[in-house]
Amino acid sequence: MAQGALRLVKLVWQPATVVAIERRTPTVKSFFFRLPRALSFIPGQHMDVRLTAPDGYEAQRSYSIASAPDGTERIELAIELLQDGEVSPFFFDTVAVGDEIDLRGPIGGHFMWSVDDGGPLLLVGGGSGVVPLACMLRHRAARRSAIPVTLVFSARTAADLIFGDELRMLRARRDGFHFIPTLTRETNPAPGHRVGRIDGSLLSDALALLPSPPKLVFVCGANAFVETAADALLGLGIPPTTIRTERYGG
């Protein structure tokens, strides 16, 4: 397991240049950054972002890395617009290609997975909680791994499925990756989508797609989503020590 090493190196702030911006859904944009040097990280880790006002006031937030580790200076952060937020509206309204933003990381030593950790794996994402899970899946695909993985992804509508097209393409490779999108505000979805909130029966179906019980389960999303999913998984007999969670917001 890639964890446990006490890191004594100071994480320094680095000016990163915005090299591209891509809209992912009506409320999510990807920001592609070029760092001063190549970043080594493990899928699931996040970066801290710091904004500084002319008078020295600072705002910081954490965003999961969406791009797979590829040994380059380039990383993708997917940022969801929170209407009453301070940092995400700034990214949506003001940040442009060519801007420099301070980043530091990678951060996090628990909610992370690489193909070296093995599987099978169950991934459960709600909304923007899919971002660190997509990073794991991109890494798995880049490494041409056949580790069995099922992703359950809950979003409001089909248009809110961040990386939806890419996830469907990964599913089409039929290399052991199963993808169950479930839509909470869609009544008549396209084929291949489920309707409704996450529950024990949906998670039971997801587990049945794996050849054996998952070695690890990663659940990420808003707190209420994570509580529901984690409690349902415990109810299905998944040992608590195999379930790792990351929660956004209240």
Place this chain on the structure above:
Amino acid sequence: MATRGFTGRGRGTGAEHPGRLPPGQFLTTDFPVLSAGPTPHIAREDWRFELRVGPRQIKSWSWGDFIRLPITKVTPDIHCVTKWSKFDTNWEGVSIQDLLADAALEPPTAFTLAHSYDGYSTNVPVKDLLGGRGMVAIAYDGKPIAAEHGGPARLLIPHLYFWKSAKWVKALQFTERDEAGFWELRGYHMYGDPWREQRYSGD
């Protein structure tokens, strides 16, 4: 260096309380949750709290014993390493000094590890637990602490980043050395002072 175009329009709530928000933090009125795994649900009748010196148990309290100890009320500001802060939170619990007094124990070492029902642990120096600086909290806002916020009981050390206030706490162990706990082994700071912005090891 200033970020182009950033003025910090959302700082209003924090700016009304100069000097009260540590660097890099924002004020929230929510109570966000951060946990490494599923929420354990521990019934009060099954709950126990232990005081240990190294591997040796000094005293163990049932819930019924515990709530008969002197109860202290505090209203601290709390600061999470994930950047949110919350002002004037209401807690009730048993201060660590009252706990030690009930066990007739003088602190035998300078360091502790707090242990939780979910296997989580975190290290706290003894000096940060005494003098009313640390308690085992059993109520929040006048009500039992919800399971997702660490109930039945959680540690409360509000002057350090909130991961030090271990949820679902079940034991406090005196250790010879300052031993890293769960998050401290995973890149987070050994001490965690929000005013010195000690978020990650090396800060």
